[in-house]
Amino acid sequence: MSGLLTLAWTFLWLSVLCVGGGLGVVPEMERQVVSLHAWVTARQFLDGYTLSQLTPGPNMLVVVFVGYAAHGIPGGLVAASAMFLPASLLAGVVAAGWQRWRTHPWAVPLERALAPIGVGLMGAGVYTLARSGLQDTLSVALAASAAVVLLAKWAPPVAVVLAAGVIGWLVAS
Numbered sequence: 001m002s003g004l005l006t007l008a009w010t011f012l013w014l015s016v017l018c019v020g021g022g023l024g025v026v027p028e029m030e031r032q033v034v035s036l037h038a039w040v041t042a043r044q045f046l047d048g049y050t051l052s053q054l055t056p057g058p059n060m061l062v063v064v065f066v067g068y069a070a071h072g073i074p075g076g077l078v079a080a081s082a083m084f085l086p087a088s089l090l091a092g093v094v095a096a097g098w099q100r101w102r103t104h105p106w107a108v109p110l111e112r113a114l115a116p117i118g119v120g121l122m123g124a125g126v127y128t129l130a131r132s133g134l135q136d137t138l139s140v141a142l143a144a145s146a147a148v149v150l151l152a153k154w155a156p157p158v159a160v161v162l163a164a165g166v167i168g169w170l171v172a173s
Contacts, residue, residue, distance in 0.1 A: 003071055004078050006037065011063055011082035018087055022060035024121025027128040029062075039070035046132040054161065058084060138171055 010032050017025045026049070033039045040048065048065035055061055060083060067079025101107055134140050146164045149155050155163075 004074060007039075007067055007070055007075055008078050008082040010037070011067070011079045012086060015083045015085075015087045016090070018060075022058070023125035024118060025060075026125035030128050030132070033066045033070075037070070039066050042132045044069065046129060049129060050133075050165075060084075139168070142168055 014025050014029055014032065017028060030042070030045050034042050034045050045062070045066070048069075049062045052061035052065065053059055061080075063079040063083040064076045068076035071078070130143070134143060142164050146160050149160050150157060
């Protein structure tokens with residue numbers, strides 16, 4: 001039971017840190033679930049995060065994967081509830097009041113101040129995932145090629161992700 005409580009507490013406070021989206025919390029989540037609690041390995045975390053990006057729904061479904069790896073089905077349910085329930089409630093409360101608050105003089109500076117924080121947190125998330133995923137020449141070349149294709153808008157993001165996954169899988173086999 002204490003393992004599930006630790007899992008719940010970990011994802012509960014991580015949920016509050018999701019400023020600017022889920023990617024911003026990835027570095028701390030990886031530190032918690034890989035280094036501190038050893039619920040999954042760095043590679044498992046990266047694979048779980050990648051697969052969660054391909055599934056419909058919230059992009060942080062990796063928490064279900066980690067919870068399941070740590071404590072089976074109850075762990076997956078606890079992790080998902082702890083991660084999504086507080087953030088959903090907080091977003092609902094803020095959204096309900098924001099229409100009224102946004103006319104105050106402090107609202108625009110607050111929005112402008114939060115934007116670079118969100119961008120910085122997302123950058124840290126990208127760095128964390130790249131550090132785990134870019135291990136050899138092939139993975140670096142694949143990531144660079146995908147970035148070029150995405151920046152040039154030659155193909156939709158879903159097609160790029162699927163193509164990169166198939167290429168990586170074929171080469172690794």
